[in-house]
Amino acid sequence: MIDAHVADAVGRPDLVRLADDLLCLRFETMKVLSADAAVRHLLDTGAVAPGDTLVDSSSGIYATALALACHRHGLRCHIVGSTTVDESARVQLELLGATLERMPRSTDLKLDQSRRVARIHALLEAEPRLHWMRQYHDEVHYLGYRAVAATIRAALGPTPVTLVGGVGSGASTGGLARYLRETGDVRLVGVQPFGSVTFGSDGVEDPDILIAGIGSSIPFGNVSHEAYDVIHWTGFGVALSGSVALLREHAVFAGLSAGAAYLAAGWEREPGRTTVFVAADTGHRYVDAVFSRHAEALPLSRLAPHEDRLALPWSRRVWAGAPAPPPAAWRDLDTRNAGSSTRTRRSWR
Structure with missing residues (x-):
């Protein structure tokens, strides 16, 4: 294959099998x-x-x-x-x-x-x-993930999938789950930092936050809350432990959000399903802040989330397709670019 532009090569993900039922969807730069x-x-x-x-x-x-x-x-x-x-x-x-x-x-x-x-x-x-x-x-930003979903489904066939990854703007895991669900059974597990308004953790501060890219302090219109089955909130320390373990155990050098997703994916594995977690970027930006501090990493076997209680360093909640919490509900009154989107405009409420 010869790419017409480097964007094709940079954007194309790799599926890496880490265990029989665990795959890493690894991007150089996902967006x-x-x-x-x-x-x-x-x-x-x-x-x-x-x-x-x-x-x-x-x-x-x-x-x-x-x-x-x-x-x-x-x-x-x-x-x-x-x-x-x-x-x-x-x-x-x-x-x-x-x-x-x-x-x-x-x-x-x-x-x-x-x-x-x-x-x-x-x-x-x-x-x-x-x-x-x-x-x-x-929602025009969902479109790029249709081909990725088709690649995952072609590789895995009809097996039920648990997809794990950062929520962020809502387009990546939201888009992947939408297109995967057109052809099979998918559980969607979102990963958030503490302090993010998107799924209601804005009241819990993480003093060491470095994973803001998977959360937000303001409402995002692209997040379809109803699409998510489970949410994990991870603090910096446990995400660091996940990133270090991912490199040590599987030689995957990926960013901090990938470490958080790897941690959550390990918790969500269950018989009869293949778990796929997203590594959105490489680890180069995190050498000083994360990987040079590898001595601080805890064994993942010693970590477990608080269930149904928001508290550092790690929490988990069954979301079950619930709507957005009130502070995260989106209402869009700006029609300047109306017509460019595939989504019906929503608004603050």
Whole structure:
């Protein structure tokens, strides 16, 4: 196979068998698929045209993904970046032709996210021709995961699947589960950090949080709460232990959210089902903050979640398709990009 653009190679995942009933869906950069499919759809439907500028907020991974898609399709890209955007991402964005506007440094995740959203709105007021990609709220970002779901189903056949991964914007695990459920039995297990509003853990603070990318301090329109069967909340320490164990036991060098998903996947394995967990990115960004601290990792056999009680370092709750908790319910009054999405617009409530 010869790829037409590096985005194809970077976005294509690998299925790695770790045990008879446990697989890792390993990405180099997961959101490349999502961003590329979304941009293709927008171009095909005439919502944007070559030369237009696409804008969005990002803590790093989506920024690079959108910049790659814009590079491929002849579009301009502007990123309103989190304080967590690192130097490696900044240089890549610059060389790909994207512009980065980084928010002032802050240790407050909610303040960082709210600043980014406010800045996006200010940019749109100043230049209405900008197209806001709305990675957190536009279901067009689900489209890129259809082919991945088909790959998983082709590899596994009709076996029942338990899919485990970070919730984040809602498009990745939500999209994979949606398309997998078209062809078979799927349990969806979402992974969240403490402090995230999405599934109601915003009242529990994790002082060492470094896995904000799988949670949020503001409501996300792309999260379909009703799709999730179980939710796990993991603190930094247990996620670190999961990441270190994943590398030691299986040689998979992946990010902190992958460690959290590996931990949860081990707990959710059951006879008659194949468990697939998502490793959304590689571990390179976490060498100093996580892997260099491997001596702190606890054996996973010593860890167990609190059941139906939100408390550090790890909690689990059967969600059973319940609706969004009130603080996470989404109501969207911005119709600026109406028509670009495959979803009926929702709103704050």
